[in-house]
Amino acid sequence: MRQLRNILKVSINSIMKNRTRSLLTSLGIIIGVCAVIVMVAIGEGSSAQIEKQIADLGANLIVVFPGHSRSGGVSRGAGSYNRFTMDDVEKLKQEATLIQWISPMVRSGGQIIGGGNNWSTEISGVSPEYLSIRDWSVASGEFFTDRDVIANRKVAVLGMTVAEELFPDQDPVGENVRIRNTPFKVIGVLAEKGQSGMGKDQDDIILAPSTTVLYRLKGGRYIDMIYASGISTELLDDAQEEMRVLLREAQRLNPGEDDTFNIRNQAEITEAVSEMSRTMTMLLGAIAGVSLIVGGIGIMNIMLVSVTERTREIGIRLSVGARSSDVLIQFLTEAIVLSLIGGIIGILLAILTCTVINSFTELYTLINPGIVILSFCFAGGVGVFFGYYPARKASALNPIDALRYE
Amino acid sequence: MDSVIETKQLTKTYRVGEVSVEALRGINLSVRMDEFLAIMGSSGSGKSTLMNLLGCLDQATSGDYFLDGINVNSLNGNEYADIRNQKIGFVFQVFNLLPRTSALENVELPLVYDRTGRIKDPRRSAVEALERVGLGDRQHHKPNQLSGGEQQRVAIARALVNRPAIILADEPTGNLDTKTSIDVLSVFQDLNDQGITVILVTHEQEIAVYAKRIVEMRDGTIRRDLPVLKRRNARQDLAKLGAEEK
Numbered sequence: 001m002r003q004l005r006n007i008l009k010v011s012i013n014s015i016m017k018n019r020t021r022s023l024l025t026s027l028g029i030i031i032g033v034c035a036v037i038v039m040v041a042i043g044e045g046s047s048a049q050i051e052k053q054i055a056d057l058g059a060n061l062i063v064v065f066p067g068h069s070r071s072g073g074v075s076r077g078a079g080s081y082n083r084f085t086m087d088d089v090e091k092l093k094q095e096a097t098l099i100q101w102i103s104p105m106v107r108s109g110g111q112i113i114g115g116g117n118n119w120s121t122e123i124s125g126v127s128p129e130y131l132s133i134r135d136w137s138v139a140s141g142e143f144f145t146d147r148d149v150i151a152n153r154k155v156a157v158l159g160m161t162v163a164e165e166l167f168p169d170q171d172p173v174g175e176n177v178r179i180r181n182t183p184f185k186v187i188g189v190l191a192e193k194g195q196s197g198m199g200k201d202q203d204d205i206i207l208a209p210s211t212t213v214l215y216r217l218k219g220g221r222y223i224d225m226i227y228a229s230g231i232s233t234e235l236l237d238d239a240q241e242e243m244r245v246l247l248r249e250a251q252r253l254n255p256g257e258d259d260t261f262n263i264r265n266q267a268e269i270t271e272a273v274s275e276m277s278r279t280m281t282m283l284l285g286a287i288a289g290v291s292l293i294v295g296g297i298g299i300m301n302i303m304l305v306s307v308t309e310r311t312r313e314i315g316i317r318l319s320v321g322a323r324s325s326d327v328l329i330q331f332l333t334e335a336i337v338l339s340l341i342g343g344i345i346g347i348l349l350a351i352l353t354c355t356v357i358n359s360f361t362e363l364y365t366l367i368n369p370g371i372v373i374l375s376f377c378f379a380g381g382v383g384v385f386f387g388y389y390p391a392r393k394a395s396a397l398n399p400i401d402a403l404r405y406e
Numbered sequence: 407m408d409s410v411i412e413t414k415q416l417t418k419t420y421r422v423g424e425v426s427v428e429a430l431r432g433i434n435l436s437v438r439m440d441e442f443l444a445i446m447g448s449s450g451s452g453k454s455t456l457m458n459l460l461g462c463l464d465q466a467t468s469g470d471y472f473l474d475g476i477n478v479n480s481l482n483g484n485e486y487a488d489i490r491n492q493k494i495g496f497v498f499q500v501f502n503l504l505p506r507t508s509a510l511e512n513v514e515l516p517l518v519y520d521r522t523g524r525i526k527d528p529r530r531s532a533v534e535a536l537e538r539v540g541l542g543d544r545q546h547h548k549p550n551q552l553s554g555g556e557q558q559r560v561a562i563a564r565a566l567v568n569r570p571a572i573i574l575a576d577e578p579t580g581n582l583d584t585k586t587s588i589d590v591l592s593v594f595q596d597l598n599d600q601g602i603t604v605i606l607v608t609h610e611q612e613i614a615v616y617a618k619r620i621v622e623m624r625d626g627t628i629r630r631d632l633p634v635l636k637r638r639n640a641r642q643d644l645a646k647l648g649a650e651e652k
């Protein structure tokens with residue numbers, strides 16, 4: 001017992017006496033552990049963020065946009081079949097049973113003048129139901145109604161960003177804005193929605209009745225997309241299929257003919273985006289893994305370089321009567337202590353880095369406890385192995401051979 | 407009186423690739439407890455090889471070695487280590503002190519591995535051992551802050567801190583000037599007077615005459631084994647040297 005205490009004391013002494021060596025050994029572990037945790041945290045953080053923002057799109061969302069759904073044959077590219085009309089939307093609205101809300105989406109853009117300022121943004125023509133589909137609300141004023149849509153009224157609801165750019169110190173409700181020289185009356189301001197998963201400012205937008213945008217601004221016949229909301233999450237796939245069948249009817253497609261549109265529901269979008277962010281997390285993880293291995297090689301290198309010096313030390317200890325087990329316990333303790341300290345510092349540093357990233361950058365990080373444990377064990381394992389292995393070899397030598405080691 | 411050291415046809419052959427060097431070719435040596443032995447011989451005659459075997463730092467190729475009546479060849483690794491720890495104090499020609507470690511801690515080193523608990527206060531014993539070699543005031547110096555002679559004396563203090571039965575010293579005065587050499591010899595003579603067996607290796611006749619018996623080696627065998635007729639006393643010589651300086 002006294003023996004063990006003595007040897008533990010020797011280990012600690014040895015660590016303190018060889019500060020540089022100890023520091024360099026731990027450094028490899030610190031960097032390895034920290035890099036892996038932070039990288040994976042960034043990857044998983046952005047995944048989580050993206051998924052949350054997709055959920056923010058609105059519950060049970062179904063989106064239809066033109067273009068071939070299946071690749072193969074000659075692709076004419078998405079958007080080349082600009083074939084939905086208001087009638088299609090109306091048909092869906094009348095006949096679909098699994099759809100709760102539906103809204104066309106007519107996209108336009110351009111220069112907005114109002115409040116003595118001007119601003120360039122996107123104008124989306126939608127129906128009043130769009131607000132429910134997107135789970136959005138109005139912060140002040142009100143949203144337009146079906147009557148506004150029927151009458152092609154020139155009314156607009158501003159996104160928060162647009163409102164602040166055009167009317168920094170006043171309530172825009174009741175004011176007039178000119179969108180590409182057409183005067184619109186501002187009747188409301190949307191609640192703030194923040195950034196989308198792709199970093200787009202969702203509040204930099206103007207919503208207006210779909211008919212107004214289609215007929216008065218764009219002067220066209222075709223709408224760009226259809227937004228809809230299924231009645232429940234369980235029936236989302238059925239709702240999508242129902243819409244598909246109705247749209248094929250509306251488009252007069254023969255059986256066997258490819259869809260001329262793409263239809264996606266929220267689950268699919270989430271799936272696609274999660275897939276993408278999973279790939280990113282894996283990529284970051286791989287980079288981190290490489291840094292862990294580099295860290296490991298660093299530890300190994302220092303351990304091996306110090307073997308000559310340490311083998312002489314082992315020779316001295318053996319020659320004054322240390323048993324090989326004494327020497328092994330000492331070296332093992334040293335390696336474990338250094339790996340532990342390095343690992344803990346690495347974890348703390350990673351937590352600190354993540355906190356800094358969260359508060360000072362756009363990135364969002366999410367620390368994965370499994371990865372913390374994994375990287376800690378790996379780096380620790382490398383440290384212990386390479387501390388232990390040369391010592392094991394040296395302590396099995398005759399004292400005189402250890403002393404003569406070069 | 408019984409021998410503390412008894413070797414029978416001890417041989418040691420080093421193999422380096424295809425070549426084998428017979429460093430020892432059948433050594434029969436018997437050393438009594440109160441003896442002070444000087445081993446002499448030309449370079450390469452096997453003195454260090456023999457010392458390493460006697461000090462249990464290396465294993466013989468063949469032959470027997472009895473230490474205090476125990477056949478060392480029959481011991482396992484741990485028993486072997488314990489013999490080094492409790493029975494033998496070894497002084498190397500190249501000191502072999504732990505770097506970046508104070509004189510005191512170096513001297514204490516054997517006590518770290520002492521499992522018998524016979525030494526109650528390791529720190530005190532280490533201080534005493536240092537005082538004994540005249541380095542009471544150098545306890546906290548690191549090896550690189552000590553002169554060669556002082557380092558050698560730290561090594562001697564380390565060899566005697568465990569109160570060994572035998573002190574083995576391989577050319578302990580090889581790097582020292584005459585006065586320091588005699589200084590070191592006086593420590594060995596004192597220890598010997600207290601009943602510790604001392605064996606030292608030296609090239610110099612002037613050093614060997616402080617021993618009681620000289621063994622001369624050549625080509626791995628013992629050539630001559632003679633008692634010292636006109637033995638010198640290190641303490642007296644030191645006093646004389648001191649007087650001359652004044």
Ligand SMILES: Nc1ncnc2c1ncn2[C@@H]1O[C@H](COP(=O)(O)OP(=O)(O)OP(=O)(O)O)[C@@H](O)[C@H]1O
Binds near residue numbers: 427447449452455
């Ligand atoms: N580790 C070794 N491997 C191979 N040969 C060795 C080894 N150690 C010693 N020898 C050889 O054994 C012989 C005896 O060496 P040893 O060191 O015992 O001589 P020595 O009498 O101590 O010489 P010196 O007075 O120079 O110290 C030498 O020929 C030497 O080359």
Ligand SMILES: [Mg+2]
Binds near residue numbers: 453454455576
């Ligand atoms: Mg020699």
